[in-house]
Amino acid sequence: SAILEAAEEHRADVIGMSGLLVKSTVIMKENLEELNQRQMAADYPVILGGAALTRAYVEQDLHEIYEGEVRYARDAFEGLRLMDALISVKRGVPGAVLPELKQRRVKARPRTEVEERPEEGAARSDVAVDNPVPTPPFWGTRVVKGIQLKEYASWLDEGALFKGQWGLKEARKGGPSYEELVESEGRPRLRGWLEQLHTQNMLEAAVVYGYFPCVSKGDDLILLNDDGSERTRFTFPRQRRGRRLCLADFFRPEDSGETDVVGLQVVTVGSKIGEATAELFEANAYRDYLELHGLSVQLAEALAEYWHARVRSELGFAGEDPAEVEDMFALKYRGARFSLGYGACPDLEDRAKIAELLEPERIGVQLSEEFQLHPEQSTDAIVIHHPEAKYFNAR
Ligand code: B12
Incomplete structure (x- = not known):
């Protein structure tokens, strides 16, 4: 693969991979297996990081598979410490x-992509069916x-940008506070x-x-053609405890005889800004890269929020x-x-259905085989009007 070729070409000491989506964790595993197969595991220690990974998945599950060293880095600093040690x-x-690897506790895995079907006859939640x-x-x-x-700049979540992306935080007691840093650095x-x-x-x-x-039926949301026939169907997981919520519950049931409405959207801030960040990265201008990349992804999020308001x-x-x-934002x-x-709605495969319905190629957005949108600064969504619709975890 391209990673292995690059590692050979640059005579890398260590291979690092980053996984933002759960799908990428599967690919990382395949890459490790390929390193084993090519008998390159002894030459290449691997450091893994990114939002989709957990320490347990890397240091337990992947550690068992990989014949070389494989470690997890929670952030760039842990990555640097590991690099020092490895070198x-x-x-x-x-x-x-x-x-040392953290002690094995309970067997933890990343959220699985395999769909778990709820038990037969699982009851619907108590979500109202008489909302307008x-x-x-x-x-x-x-x-x-x-x-x-x-139009959408005011929808930028400054907290997510400054804290989540730019890493602004009080460095030490007595130093400038977060609020002061926002004023002196963040906002300017x-x-x-x-x-x-x-x-x-x-x-x-x-x-x-x-x-x-659309209508709902059990755990399914069924989108309809003009003549009332089925156009496509999403199957969502249902909570096993508590309110037993499932996204389908926020739509009129089929047997009510009524039809509901669902909104779908894909937004992008385009590919130019991604090219600009790539150039900064190439030029080793990492601070600018980090700032502009972080801003670009938060702008994608702001655009999504703005459009949801339009809807x-x-x-x-x-x-x-x-x-x-x-x-x-709350x-x-x-x-x-x-x-x-x-x-x-954890199943990324369902993005293909949204792409089929909306044809985002028309705004220059493609869905990859790993179910990732390109350009990166793009996001899709199902917009639900039901007053009780709020975020929850189904698994
Ligand atoms: C901002 C954000 C976005 C932004 C930008 C994403 C991006 N490309 O950067 C936007 C709005 C575009 C977005 C979109 C989507 N997102 Co999003 N997003 C996030 C969020 C909130 C933060 C990610 C981030 O930028 N963090 C800041 C960066 C700097 O941190 P980081 O990537 O984790 O990297 C740090 C460490 O992990 C570590 N690290 C990372 N890699 C490596 C590698 C090595 C070698 C080392 C040493 C260290 C290291 O160092 C970094 C610095 O400390 C996360 C949730 C979260 N809190 O992490 C979800 C998250 C990544 N998104 C998620 C999802 C589902 C999506 C979408 C699929 C939603 C959708 N349907 O549209 C899309 C996919 C976009 C696409 N193009 O297809 C899920 C992914 C889980 C999954 N099911 O796969 C997450 C985990 C949220 C969640 N809890 O479910 N997203």
Whole structure:
């Protein structure tokens, strides 16, 4: 594979892989098996990181498989410590050892991708079935291009950007506080970047979205054709305890004789900004890379949130929106936007159904075989208008 070729070419000491989606953890496992097969495991210690991984999965499950060293890095700093240790061991520095693996506790695995069917006859939740069903302004799909940054910039979640992406935090007691850092660094840098994005025309925000007639049946959401026949079907997992929620419950049951409406959307901020971040990375301008990449992904999220607000307005209940943007991020509006791969709808394979319905190629977005959207700064969602629809974990 490309990774192994690059490792050989650059005579790498260690191979590092990053997994953002659960799917990528499966690919990592295959890569380790390939290293075993090619008898390269002894030459290449591997460090793994990323949101989709857990320490247990790497240091227990993958450790059992891989014939070389494989370690988990929670963040870049742990990655650096591991690098130091691995290199010292390799150079034969006296007394050099790798940090010990964490003790095996319960057998933990990453969230499985295999669908677990609920037991037969699992009861529906108590979600109301008499909520009003709004009428959409049109049925089918629409493409919207040329959305200006000023339209969605106010939807940027500064906390997620500054803390989650830029890593702003109080460094030590007595040093500047988070709030001070936001004022002195966060906001000025953000303003600078946004201006640059604007003047260099680096954002190409576009949306494809639509409204589809639908009903539910058990754990299924069934999208309908004009003549009422089935167009496509999503099967969602149901909670095994508590309220026994399932996304299907937020839609009118088939036997009610009524039809409901579901919104679907794919948004992207385009590919130019991804190219710009790649250039910064190539130029070893890591701080700028990290900032711009982090901003670009949060802008994708902001665009998704902005468009969801548009959908609420088109469905006629934007009047219930809270006044403060922070309350928007806390989901204090009617309904919710569920992205595939998250707790209530974990199966990334379902993204193919959204792609088929919305044809995001029309805004330059492709779904890869690993069910990832390209460009990276894109996200899809199922928009549900039911007042009780809020995030939950189904597995
Ligand atoms: C921001 C975000 C987004 C952004 C940007 C994603 C991106 N490409 O960066 C946007 C809005 C675009 C997005 C979209 C999606 N996302 Co998202 N997203 C996140 C979120 C909230 C943060 C990720 C992030 O950027 N973190 C900041 C970076 C710097 O951290 P990091 O990647 O973890 O890396 C650090 C460490 O892990 C470590 N590390 C990472 N790799 C490596 C490698 C080595 C060698 C070392 C040493 C260290 C190391 O070092 C880094 C610095 O400390 C996570 C949840 C979470 N809290 O992690 C979900 C998450 C990754 N997303 C998720 C999902 C499902 C999606 C979507 C599929 C949703 C959808 N249906 O549209 C899409 C996929 C996008 C696509 N193109 O197809 C899931 C993935 C789980 C899964 N089922 O696979 C997550 C885990 C959320 C969740 N809890 O379910 N997402």
